[in-house]
Amino acid sequence: MAITRLVHVFMPAAIVMAFVYAPAAEVLGETSRLLYFHVPLAWVSVMAFAVSGIASVAFLAGSKGRFPAAETTFHNSATLGTFSALLATATGSVWAKLMWGSYWNWDPRETSIVILLLIYFAYFSLRSALAGKASRGRLSAAYLVIAMTVMPFFVFVIPRVFRSLHPDPVINPGMKILLEPEMKLALIVSAAAFSLLYFHLLRITNRVSKIQAAMEDLSDE
Amino acid sequence: MIEAILANIAKDFRIEFRRRFAVNVALSFAAITTLAVSLTAGGARLETRTHALLFWIIIFFSAMNGLSHVFTREEEEGTALFLRTTSPELAVFTAKLVFNMAVMAVIAAAVVPLYVFFLNVEIASPGRFALVACAGSAAIASSTTALGAIVARAGGRGSLFTIISFPVVLPPLWVSIKATQASIAGGGAAQSIVFLLAFSGALVAVSYMLFGHIWIEE
Numbered sequence: 001m002a003i004t005r006l007v008h009v010f011m012p013a014a015i016v017m018a019f020v021y022a023p024a025a026e027v028l029g030e031t032s033r034l035l036y037f038h039v040p041l042a043w044v045s046v047m048a049f050a051v052s053g054i055a056s057v058a059f060l061a062g063s064k065g066r067f068p069a070a071e072t073t074f075h076n077s078a079t080l081g082t083f084s085a086l087l088a089t090a091t092g093s094v095w096a097k098l099m100w101g102s103y104w105n106w107d108p109r110e111t112s113i114v115i116l117l118l119i120y121f122a123y124f125s126l127r128s129a130l131a132g133k134a135s136r137g138r139l140s141a142a143y144l145v146i147a148m149t150v151m152p153f154f155v156f157v158i159p160r161v162f163r164s165l166h167p168d169p170v171i172n173p174g175m176k177i178l179l180e181p182e183m184k185l186a187l188i189v190s191a192a193a194f195s196l197l198y199f200h201l202l203r204i205t206n207r208v209s210k211i212q213a214a215m216e217d218l219s220d221e
Numbered sequence: 222m223i224e225a226i227l228a229n230i231a232k233d234f235r236i237e238f239r240r241r242f243a244v245n246v247a248l249s250f251a252a253i254t255t256l257a258v259s260l261t262a263g264g265a266r267l268e269t270r271t272h273a274l275l276f277w278i279i280i281f282f283s284a285m286n287g288l289s290h291v292f293t294r295e296e297e298e299g300t301a302l303f304l305r306t307t308s309p310e311l312a313v314f315t316a317k318l319v320f321n322m323a324v325m326a327v328i329a330a331a332v333v334p335l336y337v338f339f340l341n342v343e344i345a346s347p348g349r350f351a352l353v354a355c356a357g358s359a360a361i362a363s364s365t366t367a368l369g370a371i372v373a374r375a376g377g378r379g380s381l382f383t384i385i386s387f388p389v390v391l392p393p394l395w396v397s398i399k400a401t402q403a404s405i406a407g408g409g410a411a412q413s414i415v416f417l418l419a420f421s422g423a424l425v426a427v428s429y430m431l432f433g434h435i436w437i438e439e
Contacts, residue, residue: 123385125381133374146367
């Protein structure tokens, strides 16, 4: 319940701060307001993948019903992660067109999000191929764990294959956000709002999955 | 355990030697794609980067045609259940991994001369080129063996193996392409080879931990 209330407070605040409170960036102009939606969406897509991976490990490690919600959690988290990755790609592409002149440039972060989407699509293809099988949960969880193992290798490889176009002041090797204080605050509030929205939606989708499973059990009886 | 591993390896190789399905399909695919590239290139001189890209695309898709077969065969012929009851899961996985490594070695051993012959590639560092081909092939085999087991459990449907393997195989594929390009031009490839071996090690370790969940029926 607390998450729902926090979403009701943070989400409107994030939208107002993005359009009213935060100033437009000097070079980027009004287009810089996309930052307050694009970065949190990309963050949520990665967080959703991490949650999916951790829930998959919990599901596989805790057999005999130790973590009963783990299967629905990793699946619903992957669904939410796919949507946020798609939205992050769309908002990023619009910004890329405005700033760099083309929708797609194979920048390391664009490449990372494509790989994340490829993993998600592969996961859903596998999941649909396993429809009706008792091993569906275990096999799809195993795939997510393998995909999660590969992720750190991408961090090593991608910067060596593709040159970055992303602005250094926002994302840099020092891991410091070098923005004006108002912009930094708006970005933090927006990231918190989108994170809370993700957990809120995850809770709702988990409850829907639980109800669906109960209804299927009833119809079987 | 070692006896069970050796027995499984002998069984897999004996069956494959009798039918030669996985190797034949993979080699035929490799030969056809190499010839297709050579014919469509029409004798044009390609850049080292293009050569490296084409070489690894041929290896990747040839591998996709042969690597999942070792598990799908067990499911299709109904021997998987028998194998589950008679062999420990680690012995089964080790045997399948060794078999897939051998299939990749055969694919690489066939594609390298075919590619060099038909596309007139002049390799400045043949030794490094061979090492990269071996390390890259080992990385592909070690990262896709457990995925082959997953696909077999899913009914071995069509191109599912390629779809789920591609994101997992991308890091070694990128590194192999870069290292192959460097070896064709005469540059160093030691760091890339270390990366490929580390990747193989990590994926094999995770696959061993997960294989019980993939293989055993509840």
